[in-house]
Amino acid sequence: MSVPVLVFASYADAFGARTVTVPVPVPCTVADVITAMRELPGGHRLPGKLLVAVNYVYARPESPVRDGDEVALIPPVAGG
Amino acid sequence: MSVPVLVFASYADAFGARTVTVPVPVPCTVADVITAMRELPGGHRLPGKLLVAVNYVYARPESPVRDGDEVALIPPVAGG
Amino acid sequence: MTVSTPDALIEIVGAPIDLTRLVAHVQHAGVGAVATFLGTVRDVNDGRNVTGIDYEAYQPMAEAEMRAIAAELGAQWEGLSVAIVHRVGTLGIGDVSVAIACAHARRAPAADAMRTAIEALKVRVPIWKRERYADGEWTWVDPTRSSGSGEPA
């Protein structure tokens, strides 16, 4: 089982893609997804603190990730 | 001798004119001009506290008024 | 390269104000933020139905005061560029009476200068307004007299 995770900006550069297929069983937690992403090629370039959104809302490490959720890794924002 | 004084807004309504010829000898002070204006027809409608500009700059009661100066009575401003 | 800051645009005008002209004036390659303010004629003031406002200015002094405000802002925030345009004459609901644009490399000076400019304009620039009401009455607005039910925008 796996979760597709959207990545942006410097994180997209780190993984060389805009969507990363993360091998983790669902349902799981945001923390589980992050842990699995760090093991992937390019994952070592992620910073220690990561922000994740689930279904367009900022999520906590313990937030659940279910099948079909849209999960995104949010780099430090720099709009404006 | 007299000093022409520009008046605006409610003060122009009070005097029924946009320029008031104030009978006062020059050189004099801003306070002298105000005192003389209160004696003119419509002058009783002026408020107790008056703001005067001489040559486009706010002036004090003791500021001098000389021949050729542009004197203006400034009602409470309401721009914006 | 950062170009030099443009001189302030200061005007009393009798025709509608074009905000984009003010923005274009203050913008240059070194600008990262533009804060603008528009004062508009609204339909209700102090609980009365307003149908229009006549603005009157002591034009040379009003422009001198606006220029002084721009100079003081420029002294407080280095590199600031400023445009202040006030309209006079008869305005209807929704018409723009005053437009201010302040531009700076950074947003805080641009926003703070814009706010300072409108506050200063309202207390020292010799401009007056006569509100016309739906019942046919009119009055010269005097912000120094508090009304209890509201204040000018």
Place this chain on the structure above:
Amino acid sequence: MTVSTPDALIEIVGAPIDLTRLVAHVQHAGVGAVATFLGTVRDVNDGRNVTGIDYEAYQPMAEAEMRAIAAELGAQWEGLSVAIVHRVGTLGIGDVSVAIACAHARRAPAADAMRTAIEALKVRVPIWKRERYADGEWTWVDPTRSSGSGEPA
């Protein structure tokens, strides 16, 4: 009569931003003040010569966050109308990256809401920018890392 407050205009766009469209959106007969903010691409940041910026957004979430900001502002200032438009893609020096317009009967809420909006946008809306420099290098801007020599506008 004062008309009801219009819904917020919230957009991520790929084309140049027209400020007058935002102003027209927030204006209505009850508005006495419109405060706007423009973020523009400037030629120098952190002491480096910038030639352009690429903006990237997580569009659905960015629009959701901007909509949430507008709703929070509307809850704080009753009768406020809000427009927030952010551009994405490749921008050159002087191009407008973001425009905000806040309108209210009175000037203080309009100006305070505008300022609150741009501060909120910069900390929570998922948009990123890659600065390109005259020496050919580029970097994703990270405001959480202080550089000592400056900060974004």
